Amino acid sequence: MTTKAPKRRGLTEGQAAVVLLLPFLTVYAAFLIYPFFRGIWISLHDWNLLAVAFNPDAREFVGLENYVRTLWGRNIEWSSFTSPVIQTVGVLGAGLAFWAWRRGRMSKATALAIGLVGLVFFIMPGFHPGEDGRWYDRRFWPTVGNTIIFVAWAVPGVTVTALILAAALDGDTRAKSILRTLFFLSQVLSVTVVTLIWQIMFSPRQGLIANVTEALGGTPIVWLTDEQFAMAAIVIATIWWSLGIAMILFLAGIQDISKDIYEAASIDGATGLKAFWCITLPNLKRTITVVIVLQIILHFQVFGQAHLMTQGGPNDSTQVLVRYIYQTAFRDSELGEASAMAVFLFVIMGAFSIIQFVVGRETD
Amino acid sequence: MVNRSYYWLILALSIPAFLWLIPTIWMISLSFQPNDVLARTTSSTFFGLIPLPFTAENYAALFSFGQTPRWFLNSAIVAGGMTLGVLFVSTTAGYALARLTFPFKTPILLLCLIGLMVPEQAVFIPLYTMFADLGWHNSYHALILPRMAVPIGVFLMMQFFKAIPKDIEEAARIDGVGWLQIFWYVMLPLARPAMMTLAILTFLYAWNDYLWPLVSAREPERFTITLGLASIQSNFAQSEGLGRVMASGVIASLPVVALFLMFQRYVVQAMTAGGSKG
Numbered sequence: 001m002t003t004k005a006p007k008r009r010g011l012t013e014g015q016a017a018v019v020l021l022l023p024f025l026t027v028y029a030a031f032l033i034y035p036f037f038r039g040i041w042i043s044l045h046d047w048n049l050l051a052v053a054f055n056p057d058a059r060e061f062v063g064l065e066n067y068v069r070t071l072w073g074r075n076i077e078w079s080s081f082t083s084p085v086i087q088t089v090g091v092l093g094a095g096l097a098f099w100a101w102r103r104g105r106m107s108k109a110t111a112l113a114i115g116l117v118g119l120v121f122f123i124m125p126g127f128h129p130g131e132d133g134r135w136y137d138r139r140f141w142p143t144v145g146n147t148i149i150f151v152a153w154a155v156p157g158v159t160v161t162a163l164i165l166a167a168a169l170d171g172d173t174r175a176k177s178i179l180r181t182l183f184f185l186s187q188v189l190s191v192t193v194v195t196l197i198w199q200i201m202f203s204p205r206q207g208l209i210a211n212v213t214e215a216l217g218g219t220p221i222v223w224l225t226d227e228q229f230a231m232a233a234i235v236i237a238t239i240w241w242s243l244g245i246a247m248i249l250f251l252a253g254i255q256d257i258s259k260d261i262y263e264a265a266s267i268d269g270a271t272g273l274k275a276f277w278c279i280t281l282p283n284l285k286r287t288i289t290v291v292i293v294l295q296i297i298l299h300f301q302v303f304g305q306a307h308l309m310t311q312g313g314p315n316d317s318t319q320v321l322v323r324y325i326y327q328t329a330f331r332d333s334e335l336g337e338a339s340a341m342a343v344f345l346f347v348i349m350g351a352f353s354i355i356q357f358v359v360g361r362e363t364d
Numbered sequence: 365m366v367n368r369s370y371y372w373l374i375l376a377l378s379i380p381a382f383l384w385l386i387p388t389i390w391m392i393s394l395s396f397q398p399n400d401v402l403a404r405t406t407s408s409t410f411f412g413l414i415p416l417p418f419t420a421e422n423y424a425a426l427f428s429f430g431q432t433p434r435w436f437l438n439s440a441i442v443a444g445g446m447t448l449g450v451l452f453v454s455t456t457a458g459y460a461l462a463r464l465t466f467p468f469k470t471p472i473l474l475l476c477l478i479g480l481m482v483p484e485q486a487v488f489i490p491l492y493t494m495f496a497d498l499g500w501h502n503s504y505h506a507l508i509l510p511r512m513a514v515p516i517g518v519f520l521m522m523q524f525f526k527a528i529p530k531d532i533e534e535a536a537r538i539d540g541v542g543w544l545q546i547f548w549y550v551m552l553p554l555a556r557p558a559m560m561t562l563a564i565l566t567f568l569y570a571w572n573d574y575l576w577p578l579v580s581a582r583e584p585e586r587f588t589i590t591l592g593l594a595s596i597q598s599n600f601a602q603s604e605g606l607g608r609v610m611a612s613g614v615i616a617s618l619p620v621v622a623l624f625l626m627f628q629r630y631v632v633q634a635m636t637a638g639g640s641k642g
Contacts, residue, residue: 016547019544035494041490179381188572188624353480
């Protein structure tokens with residue numbers, strides 16, 4: 001290395017900071033901050049993609065109309081009995097979080113987060129069109145519902161599987177390290193490879209699952225075109241694909257638990273499953289929360305699986321929010337409405353990001 | 365440690381591990397079987413998990429015609445360009461935020477933190493109109509630039525620079541070395557492990573990214589391999605032949621799998637850092 005003779009350069013610390021920060025701040029302002037505000041601006045317009053492309057003046061300021069058109073309807077009423085099951089779950093969840101916090105079994109931030117989500121589950125499904133009423137956009141809320149169903153299956157599926165595997169595969173032996181790699185490997189594949197594999201795996205005529213079912217004497221399930229099974233198929237593919245990160249995070253969490261605790265416990269006769277239940281799980285509480293929130297953020301934005309495996313079908317049963325935004329924008333050319341939905345998505349993601357931020361920095 | 369129950373555990377775990385691998389093995393196996401056989405049955409030998417009858421024709425066909433080599437090249441350019449770009453803006457900004465004092469530092473830091481909350485899906489529509497106005501779609505820089513604006517790399521580098529002891533820098537300052545020289549000659553060589561981690565993570569992301577290329581690259585010769593694969597899988601059985609589509613899938617996965625196997629340690633580190641602190 002030919003370093004020049006050390007001589008104090010003219011740049012002050014402040015000037016150096018400007019030079020070093022400029023490249024990032026330029027792209028950041030141009031391709032993240034500006035688009036973000038422009039997105040909100042578009043959402044306030046009646047903005048047809050094709051019309052505006054030909055004539056930039058073809059957009060029209062409509063205020064919040066796009067939000068009303070997607071989120072609201074005519075004669076919308078609220079009652080606590082519209083979807084009794086979900087609303088009860090919401091109330092119970094909020095109550096349970098409050099109870100756990102009062103008893104000191106849950107940190108304030110976690111309890112608050114669960115409590116708020118519970119309240120949302122109590123309040124949101126309560127809205128329904130009254131007499132002569134209807135939603136302005138019939139597909140929007142069912143789409144949000146599908147996304148939540150997907151998250152509600154994929155997140156626990158990934159979390160539980162990853163937790164069990166991490167507990168079993170913790171350790172420095174060669175065999176365990178190879179097994180860890182095998183379980184992680186599918187994580188690095190792209191979504192299109194994953195959907196390519198699973199589309200054919202699930203195929204009723206050519207699929208491996210169908211072939212094995214037939215060999216065992218059963219009737220193959222028509223996974224991807226059956227309303228009952230399409231979502232399950234997507235969830236299975238997703239769990240297979242995205243188990244790796246959760247497993248790695250759990251492994252890191254387990255390694256942070258002091259080995260002394262396990263040794264002390266083994267003297268008292270707590271090994272294997274009992275040690276997992278009494279030591280590993282309680283000590284992993286924070287990691288589990290982090291992984292769950294991270295997964296919710298990740299899976300709420302599901303797109304490729306639904307877009308490529310089922311095209312949102314059959315009968316819209318796997319239509320998810322990001323795919324609906326994509327279609328509204330690029331198939332129906334309704335950029336204004338699509339942007340309003342994107343802002344809605346951002347608000348939800350933002351709420352979970354704040355929860356993640358708070359939980360991640362919490363010390364217990 | 366090494367006792368009977370340990371071997372039982374490994375044996376018990378090998379079964380789910382094998383099941384976990386079956387979809388991948390099946391893809392590889394199908395890619396080595398002749399298309400005319402696959403048109404009739406996909407379970408020739410042991411449910412098709414063993415490639416018999418065997419052929420390498422699908423791979424040969426892939427490289428002699430079709431657009432897979434072109435898509436592969438596009439992916440390499442986009443992923444390589446994005447990696448270099450992200451490394452450049454993240455190391456410079458990360459160092460400044462970690463070590464230099466300057467006016468408006470806290471607001472800038474806060475601004476970057478807020479950017480972490482904005483998902484790609486919330487800005488892809490305005491980005492599309494912006495790039496359309498500029499006439500930038502169907503180009504490499506259209507695929508590269510938006511990811512360079514994501515501040516996660518800046519935070520990764522900032523955390524790393526913060527952990528380096530200050531005395532190295534101070535010694536250089538006393539010798540009269542300028543800030544940019546310190547950054548370039550002293551700090552960057554020290555930051556190599558963190559840069560490696562960031563590079564691998566960015567490359568994996570770029571190679572596998574789907575939504576933005578789907579929106580921005582509309583001409584088939586501008587597709588990345590991930591996008592190209594999506595475009596041929598919807599009609600896999602009829603037009604191309606199942607074996608060839610599977611061969612494309614294998615080719616598309618080779619670089620990322622190889623990269624992961626070679627640098628597993630860095631990938632694991634990156635995910636742990638990003639997961640618990642990001």
